[in-house]
Amino acid sequence: MRKILLALLAAACVLITACGEAKPDKAERSFYAMNTFMSVTAYGSDSEKAVAEVQSRISELEGLWSVTDDGSEIYAINHGGLSEISEVSEVTRDIVAFALDIADRSSGALDPTIYPVLSAWGFTGDENRVPSESEIAELLKLVDHRAVKVTESGITLNDGMMLDLGAVAKGAASDEAARIMREHGIKYALINLGGNIMTVGGKPDGSGWRIGVKNPDGDGNIGVLTLTDCAAVTSGSYERYFISENGTVYGHIIDPASGYPVDNDLLSTTIISTDGGLCDALSTALFVMGSERAEEFWREHSAELSGFDMLLITKSGEVIITEGAAERFSLSDKSLTLKVIEK
Numbered sequence: 104m105r106k107i108l109l110a111l112l113a114a115a116c117v118l119i120t121a122c123g124e125a126k127p128d129k130a131e132r133s134f135y136a137m138n139t140f141m142s143v144t145a146y147g148s149d150s151e152k153a154v155a156e157v158q159s160r161i162s163e164l165e166g167l168w169s170v171t172d173d174g175s176e177i178y179a180i181n182h183g184g185l186s187e188i189s190e191v192s193e194v195t196r197d198i199v200a201f202a203l204d205i206a207d208r209s210s211g212a213l214d215p216t217i218y219p220v221l222s223a224w225g226f227t228g229d230e231n232r233v234p235s236e237s238e239i240a241e242l243l244k245l246v247d248h249r250a251v252k253v254t255e256s257g258i259t260l261n262d263g264m265m266l267d268l269g270a271v272a273k274g275a276a277s278d279e280a281a282r283i284m285r286e287h288g289i290k291y292a293l294i295n296l297g298g299n300i301m302t303v304g305g306k307p308d309g310s311g312w313r314i315g316v317k318n319p320d321g322d323g324n325i326g327v328l329t330l331t332d333c334a335a336v337t338s339g340s341y342e343r344y345f346i347s348e349n350g351t352v353y354g355h356i357i358d359p360a361s362g363y364p365v366d367n368d369l370l371s372t373t374i375i376s377t378d379g380g381l382c383d384a385l386s387t388a389l390f391v392m393g394s395e396r397a398e399e400f401w402r403e404h405s406a407e408l409s410g411f412d413m414l415l416i417t418k419s420g421e422v423i424i425t426e427g428a429a430e431r432f433s434l435s436d437k438s439l440t441l442k443v444i445e446k
């Protein structure tokens with residue numbers, strides 16, 4: 104009898120534990136913000152509130168950072184409104200200071216003052232066009248991250264200069280989203296801000312989130328990254344481009360050294376680290392650099408920049424991947440060759 108009771112008790116314990124570990128409440132939300140489709144999935148008792156707060160925070164940040172919305176702080180700074188007075192919010196000063204820091208470290212490969220040139224190419228909503236060489240040369244005089252000053256309370260630019268946070272905003276927003284999730288006690292979440300991925304924990308079943316790395320030269324994915332508590336952000340011309348009358352393809356990422364859309368040996372760059380803002384900034388910067396400089400940059404700066412990892416897809420069919428990323432990556436496109444790089 105005692106044995107039966109003990110067995111029943113044990114079974115009850117297993118049942119209670121199993122119930123305790125049952126899949127927590129799932130909440131999902133998709134919305135359009137920062138010029139892209141976003142989707143957020145969270146598991147936890149507070150998941151509904153968490154995803155709602157993430158969406159409203161992202162639209163708040165968009166309201167501050169949009170380059171085209173005449174009510175945004177960036178618009179006001181670009182049009183002289185907030186340059187002299189002390190009205191810029193801390194979150195905006197922080198992201199601009201961060202973009203300037205990466206601009207500095209990347210020797211200007213990332214430059215948040217690229218906007219006048221970007222506009223001339225029509226990548227800001229207008230009709231795309233190929234500007235003349237002299238027009239580009241003239242506009243490049245307005246591109247210089249070293250001329251931007253972030254002070255205790257404001258941001259100042261030289262006349263005619265304009266800021267564009269397009270290369271860093273979604274990554275910074277993904278960090279905010281992860282912070283909000285954790286504040287709500289969420290242990291498992293997948294935040295997809297138009298391909299800028301941030302994960303909180305892994306999946307509820309204990310495995311990592313499976314993140315496809317897009318084929319930049321065709322359909323589908325070239326492989327899968329398995330991530331836990333980590334961000335992954337990809338940049339590439341394939342995400343936004345136009346084809347001129349003579350058939351040249353021009354992508355939306357501009358090399359600030361020339362004023363022309365990037366045309367090097369890379370098709371895409373994916374950066375992996377715990378810091379979403381960093382991933383976003385570096386994915387753009389390293390795309391501008393090309394594979395050789397990107398590799399050098401990783402060797403020199405990874406330790407001081409959250410120990411970031413990277414995956415570069417080249418035009419010659421190579422996937423150049425750092426050892427830390429290789430451990431989490433499985434290649435499905437067998438037409439590509441994997442080159443693992445070590446420190």
Ligand code: AMP
Pocket residue numbers: 212213214215216217221226267268269270271337338339342355356357358359383386387391
């Ligand atoms: P991403 O998709 O994160 O690589 O960012 C690309 C976006 O950043 C573009 O659509 C532009 O708004 C902006 N951008 C383009 N080239 C640069 C650059 N060299 N530095 C900073 N921002 C850039």
Ligand code: MG
Pocket residue numbers: 269270271338382383384385386387
């Ligand atoms: Mg970026």
